[in-house]
Amino acid sequence: MPAGLLSAFEDYEAALAANDLGALAGFFVPGPHTLRGDAAGLLVGSDAIAGFRAGRPGVVRRSIRSLHVRAIGTDHALIVSENEPFAGGAGLVTQLWSRTAAGWRIETAQVAASAPAIDRSIWRVAGTPLVAGEVGGTLAGVRVAVKDLFDVAGFAVGAGNPAYLESATPATASAPSLTALLRAGASVIGIAQTDEFAYSIAGANVHSGTPPNPRVPGGLPGGSSSGPAAAVALGQADLALATDTAGSIRVPASYQGLWGLRTSHGAVSRDGVLPLAPSFDTVGWLARGPEVLRTAAAASLDTDRxxxxxxxxxxxxxxxxxxxxxxxxxxxxxxxxxxxxxxxxxxxxxxxxxxxxxxxxxxxxxxxxxxxxxxxxxxxxxxxxxxxxxxxxxxxxxxxxxxxxxxxxxxxxxxxxxxxxxxxxxxxxxxxxxxxxxxxxxxxxxxxxxxxxxxxxxxxxxxxxxxxxxxxxxxxxxxxxxxxxxxxxxxxxxxxxxxxxxxxxxxxxxxxxxxxxxxxxxxxxxxxxx
Missing domain, CATH: 3.90.1300.10 (Amidase signature (AS) domain)
Known part of the structure; x- marks a missing residue:
């Protein structure tokens, strides 16, 4: 065991538990080459890592189950630790530590946590599927994330706000724009989060949290179709049914490297869709490639027009x-x-x-x-x-x-x-x-x-x-x-x-x-x- 390494690791875990941002920043080697990765992506540079920590509420309480140290010469060591969150599950952290003039510091960290059943920053409710589509069709096998503005039969619209959801009543029928996709064979995998009342293009929600942007770790996902866009970018859905009033499809598409279509105003029915500004509100879709996007558009638009x-x-x-x-x-x-x-x-x-x-x-x-x-x-x-x-x-x-x-x-x-x-x-x-x-x-x-x-x-x-x-x-x-x-x-x-x-x-x-x-x-x- 390299001298001082174990105590440095223990001090780091204590700083994590206390969410001591100043101490945590000090444990990473300063400069542009320090790395921290997790399921949301890779952060490059100590400044990016510090910014990420400042933007989260802290880590789940946990204990260390096991600790494995492999010395690499006299000034570097690899630590692999297994942890047990108090709420259940297991996690794995791999760190490359280096001996510096200020003591042992982390050069690289890879964090693997227990995967949540549902990421609440992305999904309000999800299923396998939540609503099945008709058999066959041009969209057979396509999984749809529905923005939480559309009527889905049996579910209430939440509009990104818990108080609004609490007083809402379940829809008796799905919005026509969703029905068109279901008839083409697509299935609803879940109802995805939106910025409150779709009145934003940032992608942040104080109630459900900010969905990840897998292409820009630590970056905003873009809104207001933030949840559906993140679901598609992460591969949890193939198609997002969303709205665009002032850019709410195009901005998250741009931020996350997706395809997005805002349709001509009035070309797709807005019945069963919570309005923001009816003179500008449109229905549209996001996808990872143009083929699924065009198929969804062809299934939903009046091709004669x-x-x-x-x-x-x-x-x-x-x-x-x-x-x-x-x-x-x-x-x-x-x-x-x-x-x-x-x-x-x-x-x-x-x-x-x-x-x-x-x-x-x-x-x-x-x-x-x-x-x-x-x-x-x-x-x-x-x-x-x-x-x-x-x-x-x-x-x-x-x-x-x-x-x-x-x-x-x-x-x-x-x-x-x-x-x-x-x-x-x-x-x-x-x-x-x-x-x-x-x-x-x-x-x-x-x-x-x-x-x-x-x-x-x-x-x-x-x-x-x-x-x-x-x-x-x-x-x-x-x-x-x-x-x-x-x-x-x-x-x-x-x-x-x-x-x-x-x-x-x-x-x-x-x-x-x-x-x-x-x-x-x-x-x-x-x-x-x-």
Missing amino acids: QLPVPARFAVCAQTVFAADEGVQAAFVDAVDRLERSGHLSAVEIISLDPLADLFETFRTVQAAEAWRAHGDWVDAHPGTLGPDVRSRFAFASLIDEDEAAGHRIDLAEARERLDAALDGRILLLPSASSTAPARTASGAKIEAIRTATLSLTCLAAIGGYPAVSLPGLSVAGAPLGLSLLGPRHSDLALLDHAAGLAQGLAAGLAPDVGTGTAGIVGNTVETLRA
Whole structure:
């Protein structure tokens, strides 16, 4: 036994039990090369590890069942410990310790805990299956995670809030949008968590916790379809049935490297779906690949209303430069490579209304409708909402009918100008203004990211357009989505165009651009730079 190692291990376990964040940070070797991994992913660097610890409530109480030490030379040792949580089960921790001037410190840790039967941050209720689909069909064998806004026969809607769930009554029939999937052979694996009343794009919920983001350990999953998206990203479901009012499908798709489709406004029935802002609410889906997504769309949309859309593309400089520098670089690099490979041609640069004006119009109408839908309940249940959602409803409560009416006029005029500017083209833009922010990011930073992202995602909401987020871009190792926004009722054609672009990106193996400036040489990108 290397001298001092056992006492260092015991001190570390004591700090864990006390959730002493300062002491725990001191037990890891400082610097960018320290590692900590668990089922949620790998944290790289002591700062990331400390941030992760600060964002969790602590660890379950446990005792050590056995301890195995293997010395590696004089200054390194491997410790494998078996632990017994007081609540039952077993865990396994593997650590590489090194002797430093400050004493024994951890260089690498791998944590394996007892798997929970249900991760409550992802699932409100789950089954095997919860609701079986019809035999056969195009979606046979597909497991669906249903966002906790949809009626599922026999279950109440919880809307991400325990007080709301407590007073809700079970649905007597499933929402038509869910029934379409069941008839196609899909089965419901569970009802998945949502941000409260879907009034968020962060993916955090003070009641059920924040679902993991398997592509960005320690990062937010994106919301409000946070639970369904995490279920699909983790492989616990194949398809998510979700809603998108202002980006609630496209943002988690971007943050977690998924495919997501927001359908044309009104193209899929919203009956049996708890509203947020009916002028913008849409039904859509998330999946790990385009095939399942398109099959679900074809089973749910009225194909007679679906329109072809030619491969005419547009880019707006405002939507590019509204994002952070890393996203800008990744986006323009992708457009450049797709042009040079022949997957994009004749891309036109267009101008739109100032994004800040469009966002303000959208935000005001959305808030007025959210208050109309839920204001009475919010007033009757003070103290039941998390601080971020509470602040949005507080803002919504201040909007009077005259102000809302004025913004509705602005909204209709903005929609006409959007139609004219796009002129049947497909708009390419980043799916979000940044990659997934850290769970420990400040409230001010999260709000700034939210505003910037909504200035991009609200375009589809204002126009009632379908929008696809496809994975394939990367910034400093984190996934980023590329969005296609097309004419109304071009959902299926838009998915086909997105699949073609995804193949082009895969063939070129999109580089990780980090946070620097991409090498830009294509015609469209040169115009943007100018």
